[in-house]
Amino acid sequence: MKSGPKSRAMYKRALKSIPLGVNSNFRHWGDDQTLVVKRGEGAYIWDMDGNRYLDYRNAWGPVILGHAYPSVVANVERALKMGNIFAMTHELEIRVAEQIRELTKVDLVRLTNTGTEATMHAIRFARAYTGREKVLKFEGHYHGFQDYTLFNCQPPIPGAGYRRSPVMVPHGSGIPKVLSQLIDSIPFNDFELLEKKIRENWHDLACIIMEPIMGNSPGIMPKPGYLELIRKLCDECGIVLILDEVKTGFRVAKGGAQELFNVQGDLVTYAKAMGNGFPIAAIGGRKEIMGEIGYQKIPHGGTYTGNAVSTAAAEATLDEIASGALDKVNEHGKKLMAGIKEIIERKGVPALVQGPPAMFGIVFTEKSEIHEYRDWAGSNHHIYSEILDKMMKKGVMPDIDSREPWFSSASHTDEHVGVTLGAFEEALTEVMETI
Numbered sequence: 001m002k003s004g005p006k007s008r009a010m011y012k013r014a015l016k017s018i019p020l021g022v023n024s025n026f027r028h029w030g031d032d033q034t035l036v037v038k039r040g041e042g043a044y045i046w047d048m049d050g051n052r053y054l055d056y057r058n059a060w061g062p063v064i065l066g067h068a069y070p071s072v073v074a075n076v077e078r079a080l081k082m083g084n085i086f087a088m089t090h091e092l093e094i095r096v097a098e099q100i101r102e103l104t105k106v107d108l109v110r111l112t113n114t115g116t117e118a119t120m121h122a123i124r125f126a127r128a129y130t131g132r133e134k135v136l137k138f139e140g141h142y143h144g145f146q147d148y149t150l151f152n153c154q155p156p157i158p159g160a161g162y163r164r165s166p167v168m169v170p171h172g173s174g175i176p177k178v179l180s181q182l183i184d185s186i187p188f189n190d191f192e193l194l195e196k197k198i199r200e201n202w203h204d205l206a207c208i209i210m211e212p213i214m215g216n217s218p219g220i221m222p223k224p225g226y227l228e229l230i231r232k233l234c235d236e237c238g239i240v241l242i243l244d245e246v247k248t249g250f251r252v253a254k255g256g257a258q259e260l261f262n263v264q265g266d267l268v269t270y271a272k273a274m275g276n277g278f279p280i281a282a283i284g285g286r287k288e289i290m291g292e293i294g295y296q297k298i299p300h301g302g303t304y305t306g307n308a309v310s311t312a313a314a315e316a317t318l319d320e321i322a323s324g325a326l327d328k329v330n331e332h333g334k335k336l337m338a339g340i341k342e343i344i345e346r347k348g349v350p351a352l353v354q355g356p357p358a359m360f361g362i363v364f365t366e367k368s369e370i371h372e373y374r375d376w377a378g379s380n381h382h383i384y385s386e387i388l389d390k391m392m393k394k395g396v397m398p399d400i401d402s403r404e405p406w407f408s409s410a411s412h413t414d415e416h417v418g419v420t421l422g423a424f425e426e427a428l429t430e431v432m433e434t435i
């Protein structure tokens with residue numbers, strides 16, 4: 001979809017000061033397509049030209065309650081008047097750590113600002129605790145823009161090699177080659193490969209880091225028993241299990257994927273939904289590891305960690321989540337998933353609608369199930385993007401990148417279900433007619 005004249009003019013201005021005109025590469029949709037947003041409220045955002053979109057990107061997950069959500073805004077306003085950072089602990093930080101412990105059952109919590117920081121620190125904690133250096137990740141799993149895990153996040157297939165022994169493909173230039181010696185990756189959901197990799201390499205492995213549900217390859221779920229096997233192997237081999245719940249945390253359930261699957265990580269990283277879009281993240285985990293953070297032990301810190309504005313946002317957001325906000329989010333997602341499935345089946349289009357309702361994905365594939373990144377890589381992304389482009393023109397906006405799930409918020413209503421399904425069916429029909 002082409003952006004309107006005001007968006008385009010603003011984007012041209014951005015290009016003069018900001019590389020690619022965006023502050024995160026993933027936000028660039030093309031020179032004539034990249035929208036500039038004016039504001040958001042509830043379930044909607046508006047671009048510079050005044051076009052309104054029903055938002056299912058929700059900033060790639062953080063906006064769990066809705067844009068400019070009143071209770072969050074009020075708490076942040078209160079905090080703003082208190083001053084923001086002090087290089088000392090204040091009560092809001094303690095309160096948020098308590099809320100996280102109550103919701104997720106982790107023993108101890110350290111706050112950070114972004115998901116990237118959280119995973120980077122968690123890996124250090126695991127290395128320090130085990131005295132080992134290597135990290136095992138999964139193909140198609142993304143853990144932020146820190147160099148340690150920026151390999152095989154979205155590798156070209158077949159460029160990533162044989163699936164039983166993938167080549168480590170960096171996410172771009174500037175990532176030290178030497179780091180590829182500290183990381184290994186395997187396809188998700190393969191029991192035999194997992195066991196083989198761990199049995200052969202456990203003595204070097206500090207941690208396994210993983211998205212318990214693939215939030216960056218649209219909503220691919222772990223097979224029954226897979227997380228349990230990872231947990232068991234980590235216990236047997238003294239490997240730290242880091243569950244990266246940056247996308248799933250406080251979204252798929254109050255206690256995140258840990259609650260959904262009844263599997264605990266040794267360390268867990270949270271970010272997006274915990275602050276309804278304010279920059280706050282957390283590392284939670286077992287006392288044995290987290291209790292070792294400190295001087296002359298495991299380093300962790302940050303000037304902005306636990307600042308009053310972000311913790312106030314988190315306090316209000318986690319309060320809403322504790323009081324049942326996710327019921328609405330899940331209900332909405334379930335209705336959309338059922339509606340989309342019905343449309344796809346009625347139209348006879350080969351596609352899967354999968355994942356948890358609060359962050360589900362659609363994959364155009366002939367396969368009856370998909371379980372790993374390579375399955376997604378072999379699906380028809382072109383059709384997906386064309387449909388989504390047409391939906392956007394109709395004012396409904398899930399992400400155009402087919403790896404991104406559809407993120408519901410507590411501001412979505414039943415009326416929005418009808419609007420969204422209507423836009424999806426029209427867009428699908430129009431695209432099918434051109435094929």
Ligand code: PMP
Pocket residue numbers: 060114115116117119142143144145211215216244245246247271
């Ligand atoms: N982990 C996962 C699973 C993510 O999806 C992301 C971001 N999409 C990150 C880490 C990085 O988080 P942030 O963008 O807040 O640094």
